[in-house]
Amino acid sequence: MLVLGIETSCDETGVAVYDSKKGLLSNELYSQIKLHQEHGGVVPELASRDHVKRLSPLLEQALKNADCSLEDLDLIAYTAGPGLKGCLLVGSTFARSLAYILEKPSTAINHIEAHLLAPLMENPNLDFPFVGLLISGGHTMLLSANELGTYNLLGTTLDDAIGEAFDKTAKLMGLEYPGGPQIERIAKNGRDHYNFPRPLSDKKNCDFSFSGLKTHIVHTWKASEQSEQVQSDIASELQRTAADCLVSRLENALSSQKSDTVIVSGGVSANSFIRQKLTEYCSSKDVNIFFPSKEFCTDNGAMIAHAGYLKKQANQLCDLQGEVKARWPL
Numbered sequence: 001m002l003v004l005g006i007e008t009s010c011d012e013t014g015v016a017v018y019d020s021k022k023g024l025l026s027n028e029l030y031s032q033i034k035l036h037q038e039h040g041g042v043v044p045e046l047a048s049r050d051h052v053k054r055l056s057p058l059l060e061q062a063l064k065n066a067d068c069s070l071e072d073l074d075l076i077a078y079t080a081g082p083g084l085k086g087c088l089l090v091g092s093t094f095a096r097s098l099a100y101i102l103e104k105p106s107t108a109i110n111h112i113e114a115h116l117l118a119p120l121m122e123n124p125n126l127d128f129p130f131v132g133l134l135i136s137g138g139h140t141m142l143l144s145a146n147e148l149g150t151y152n153l154l155g156t157t158l159d160d161a162i163g164e165a166f167d168k169t170a171k172l173m174g175l176e177y178p179g180g181p182q183i184e185r186i187a188k189n190g191r192d193h194y195n196f197p198r199p200l201s202d203k204k205n206c207d208f209s210f211s212g213l214k215t216h217i218v219h220t221w222k223a224s225e226q227s228e229q230v231q232s233d234i235a236s237e238l239q240r241t242a243a244d245c246l247v248s249r250l251e252n253a254l255s256s257q258k259s260d261t262v263i264v265s266g267g268v269s270a271n272s273f274i275r276q277k278l279t280e281y282c283s284s285k286d287v288n289i290f291f292p293s294k295e296f297c298t299d300n301g302a303m304i305a306h307a308g309y310l311k312k313q314a315n316q317l318c319d320l321q322g323e324v325k326a327r328w329p330l
C-alpha cells in the first residue's frame, strides 16, 4: 500500500510517500524559518500563503524520489489539526482535491497522534501499549496509549508548551527563531551557574507548567549583564530545568501506569540533553524508551503518511468533510 502524507499545520510544508512493505520512500520538507525569522515567530497568514506555493513542487519531488506516480497511490493522508487554521485548510483542500480527482480515499490525521506514532515507523517491533510523552512547540502532554486510537490523557501543560519556553527564552535573549536549536547550541558553553525553580515538582501528578519559569528567566536576564556567557548559562539551566520537569512527570506517570515502554516525540525531543536525561532515567528503571530519529522529531510529512497507513490498517480512516480543527484533543 502506498500512502501520500501531507503536513501543513504550522511553518513546515511536508510531503512524503510511505510504502507498507518498503517503508519510507520519500520525504520532502520545506521549512519556512527564513520567512518568519524577521518577525521572531510564525505569522499565520504568511505561513498559509507559503504552503500554497510549496505543495505542488514538493508533491512532484516526493513522487519522483519515490519513483511512483499519482495513480499508484492508495491513500492520501493529511494533517487536519491541531494547528493554524489557515495552514490546515491549505493542506486539507489540496489533499482532498487530489483524492477526489484521483478517485482515491483520503483521511484526516491528528498531528499529535502522528508525532506519537513516528517512532513506530523506524522500530517495526515497537507496539502498544506505551506511555507517550509529547513535547513540542504547541503541546506538552503525557498519555497512556493502549491501542491505536485509544489514548488516555495523564497530564498536560497548565499554560505554555515546553517548546514555547525554549522559543521565548531565545527571543528574549535576541537569538533567532526557532529558539530550541539555538538554545541547544549555546547551552554547550553554559556553566552550572543558575538554579531555576522546578515548576510543580511538589505535585505528584503529570501536569506541567512553564509560564512561571519564563517569568523567572525574564527577571534573570534583565538583572544580568546580558553577555554571551549569560546567554549560555541561562540556556544550559533551561535545559536542565526542562529535563528535570520531564523526568519527574514521567516518573509520576510510570508509577500509575506500570508500563515498560515509553515513547517521546515532538520537536523538543530532538534536544540531545533531554534525550540523554530521559534515557538515563528510563534505563535506571528498566523501562524501554524510544525517540524518533532527529529528522522525524519536528514536523514532517513522513509521520503523516505513516499514521495514515496505520489508520487504514486499523479501519480508522477519518472523513472530516473538509473541516479542519485548530484544536483537536486526542
Ligand code: KG4
Pocket: 010, 135, 136, 137, 138, 139, 162, 163, 164, 166, 167, 178, 179, 180, 181, 184, 266, 267, 268, 269, 270, 271, 272, 297, 298, 299
Ligand atoms: O513538533 P514541532 O516541529 O511543532 C509542533 O508541533 O509544535 O516542534 C517545534 C518546537 C519548537 O518550539 C522548537 O523550538 C522546538 O520544537 N525544538 C527544540 C529543538 N528543536 C526543535 N527544542 C529544544 N531543542 C531542540 N534541539
Ligand code: ZN
Pocket: 111, 115, 136, 266, 267, 298, 299
Ligand atoms: Zn508538531
